[in-house]
Amino acid sequence: MYLLLCMLALTDIATPTFVVPKALCIFWFNLKGITEAGCLTQMFFLHTVSVMHSSTLVTMAFDRYVAICNPLKYATILSNARLAKLGLVGLIRAVLFILPLSLLMSQQPFCANRIIPHTQCEYIAVAKMVCGDTTVTRIYAMVLTFVINGFDLTFIALSYGLIIRAVLRISSKNAHWKALNTCTAHICVMLTYYTPGLFSNLTYRLGQGIAPHVHIILADLYLLIPPMLNPIIYGVKTKELRDKVGKYICRR
Known part of the structure; x- marks a missing residue:
């Protein structure tokens, strides 16, 4: 559990690290310029971390499945070494999926009016500045979205389907509550991550009449809400963290 929380915390730290400094420079010092290479680099890291977060x-869904459906084999199936390998596979997958997108964008000619109405170099905002044929890039981006979200959400749904089936086989209502209570933090974290992302993508692709500042706010919320709420969610749900915070407050 702590290794998974560490992986989640690293992605939560990395996401605002690539966005907030530049955004603060825009708002505080009116430094709105960014180089083409800097913008594409920010785009690469931003989307790589997003895929890694997913x-x-x-x-974590697989971890909850093993903990509830195969508790006696939990330590064997999810050893520290295996979790580290799963984390490495997730990182490699993110880099291999996002790197071609960044390379394709770097080969595109950009228009003379290179203004991004955004606080960060998100793919959709950068793609709107391209003057050449973006058919290949758009197809790759759409396939990437469907493959990543489709695979990840399908696997999560399958895990929770098996969890619900296992819980319903238990006769004790108290056992039902205890089993499902172990999943509440993960469900809340998923909602804070996938829901703003879904709204942000839908408003970009379908909401042509929506004001630009609405797009900007939704994209910023998608990047900042999960890193802000995840520590609170798991801090409330994890007894050891609650005890540490309680002792710190008492000392103060």
Whole structure:
């Protein structure tokens, strides 16, 4: 559990690290310029961390499945070494999926008016500045979205389907509550991650009449809400963290 929380915390730290400094420079010092290479680099790291975050949530769903459906084999199936390998696979998957997208964008000619109405170099915002044929890039981006979200959400749904089936076989209502209570933190984290992302993508692709500042706010919330809420969610749910915070407050 602590290794998974560490993986989640690293993605939560990395996401605002690539966005907030530049956003603060825009708001505080009016430094709105960014180089083409800097913008594409930010885009690469931003989306790589996002895919890695999704991989971590899939691993956490698998962790909950093993803990509830195969508790006696939990330590054997999810050893520290295996969790580290799953984390490495998630990182490699993110890099291999996002790197071609960044390379394709770097080969595109950009228009003379290179203004991004955004606080970060998100793919959709950068793609709107391209003047050449973006058919290949758009197809790759759409396939990437469907493959990553489709695979991850399907695996998470399958894990929770098996969990619900196992819980319903238990006769004790108290056991039902205890089993499902172990999943509440993970479910809350998934909602804070996938829901803003879904709204942000839908408003970009379908909401042509929506004001630009609405797009900007939704994209910023998608990047900042999960890193802000995840520590609170798991801090409330994890007894050891609650005890540490309680002792610290008492000392103060």
